[in-house]
Amino acid sequence: MTSKPSLATPSRTAEDAPRLRIGEWIIENLIRLAGLSTIVIIGLIFLFLLREGGPAFLDIPLRQLFGTRWYPIEGIYGLAPLLVGSLLVTVGAVIIAVPLGLITAIYLGEIAPPWQREILKPLIEMLAGIPSIVLGFLGWVALAPLIQNAGAATGLTAFTGAVILAYMSLPTIISISEDALYAVPKEYRDGALAIGATQWQTIWRVVLPAARSGIVIAVMLGIGRAIGETMAVMMVTGNAANIPAFGSGMIFEPVRTMTATIAAEMGEVAQGSLHYNTLFGIGIVLFVITFAINSLAGRIVGTRGARRSGGKL
Amino acid sequence: MNRQQTNRLAIGVITGLAILVVIPIALVILFVFYNGIGTINWEFITAAPRNGMREGGIWPALLGTIFLTFGTAIISFPLAIGAAIYLSEYAADNRMTRMVRLAIVNLAGIPSIVYGLFGLGAFVLFMQFGTSILAGSLTLGILTLPVVISTAEEAISSVPQQFRTVSLSLGATRWQTIRYQVLPHALPGILTGVILGLGRAAGETAPILFTVAAFYLPNLPRSVFDQTMALPYHLYVISTQVPGMPLSVQYGTALVLLLIVLSLTLAATFVRTSMRRRREW
């Protein structure tokens, strides 16, 4: 056979190895750095919010900060109206979106024949892709007049925002609940059907309870999505920084959310002013709320042990 | 009412409601299409706005969105792929990895307006890029990280483990294995993630409000340190900030934006399915 040196000859690898190794060492460390950068970025986001928004919490008396009047022109920064606005719109959206989203997920996961699923799922993905500004625009030109015609004083209300928001959070809620339903072992269904349960009984008594934690996550992330939405809400909720009179009609009053306040007012404030700081302060509030929601949801996922077994080298 | 009737009723109600949820999605798209298609012509796409933006076209805004989308890709792509490779191939099951995963989940949940604030504080002011394409691209790039990382990681993890083992057993190093056996097969999935991320970036308004977007600019941007108009913000401006704006222009702008974003979403789906079909294993 041949007398050529085999690959294994030490002299050959001795010259190749160091060159290869330095290049790889650099690449591998860049990869590690990229992984760690996610932690750094979230830290930086919080840091910069704190840097610009922190003074608001120090300079504004707490009583005023949680007060019911938001009059930046007079230097009065009470966050209550904005919190109430965000709360109204978000709760409204959740009340509309959760049942509908869950039902759609049940339909897709348990009832729909495969060909329907293949049409419907891309359609729902498409909805997730529609920019919020386009939905806001439609809410502004189409939905708001509809609501006004129905008898409200104005079409731009918390309810209008809730409807648009519900629509926007539907894809999140549908896809995560569907995952949760999908994760319920087939044996549960077969077992229930085998002892004579109807399909509805199986869904209601067996599948839904088994998917409970996943559905909770879906609802939480839906809330997270709704509370942080900005443009659509700004366009259709009327932007009145008042707390509507408490009652069943309050949902049909104009409100202003935290997100809309930042978006609408940041353009007009002087950098470094108290107003500017306060808008960043609202950002901190939003960051903390969504961080809490997502960490909690992440923890539920963790306890379910739903970790993909990715490739490992 | 007996069990069977309850069953039929319940299934019927679920089916009906599900259809009620899905139909408006198609309707929304068709509605914008129907109202906007008449406005779209060559001039509308390629001309600058005139007469207080009530006439003319949307070219500067469209171009700005294209610039920003490319900028986003340049920022987000390397970082996201790196993080995805890290999570799939390098990360041990330890505290640090759990923190990275938690960070990604939370990045995904941060409201886009908060990204806007961060971009303003960090890039516009602290790093003194000013309101610029650079600051906007950085902001959007970071915003799209979670979606690109998650999709890319899933694509990388779905490459069969045996390919890695075989490659290593043939004397390939870890990086060679990733480079020649993992990434090529994960590429369609990675691309899907990138395109989805870009679709998201192209449609976002809140993050660009304070970092790059201009109400109206007579000239096109000349460098990454210039401001630019952008389609989503333009739509916001012409529908709420300019009195006497013809509805047709608003719908036309909405349609162009919708088409850009949806075609990116569709492209992502297409890449995924067509490449999956070509797979040998």
Added chain:
Amino acid sequence: MTQAKISIQNLYYTYEDGIEALRDISVDIPPNEIFVLFGPARSGKSTLLRLLNRLSDLDDGLAQGAVYFNGQDVFTRSMNVSDLRRRISMVFAIPTPLPGSIYDNLTYGLKMAGIREKGELDRRVEQSLKQSALWDEVKDRLGSSAFALSGGQKQRLCLARSLALEPDVVVLDNPTSGLDPISTATVEESLYSLKERYTIIMVPHSVQQAARVADRAGFLLDGELVEVGKADKLFVQPQDQRTEDYITGRFG
């Protein structure tokens, strides 16, 4: 006796969950022989094979003891693992072609080692395919997908892929599982002719196969190397009762 090609000394392996997979393994494997490692399922055969070229690095377990390859401890930090795996090359039970052509598969390891010269690649492809008795079947379609081959061809391709590296040692983990008798015979034929040049370590499909191909054999039971010896002795007159029970089919 010449110096052992591979010398294993007091080797222990413990899985992540604390279960001991290998216990105090010591054995010398001389060059240019077929060494067969046999025993019941889950007795630690594959685990032991993976330790030889440190594919065990991929698994979450702890190795203690030493494996010497040409007198060099493979577990030292300075060991170039890529190089080690080129010299102790592995063929797996399930034939796994890499996506790509037959030619791509055969040259993959070479290219990763930095060999790019076309003439050299072609030479190695032809030689390795001939050694694994696959040349005549695929020489006209080296550019077609490796996935289009039959199961037996795939397994011989994987063998050829290892041989293309011109290793010192070829490690085969049950290379004929799932193959029909004719393909099995072809693979076994190639092994005979290969031992002139390589040291072969193999986990067989059955005791019969072990007896057919082995020059020397080791019986592994529950992570313990019960008995090692020349094949013509061990399969005829085993020293240990457990070995005898196993090869006469009284258990396992």
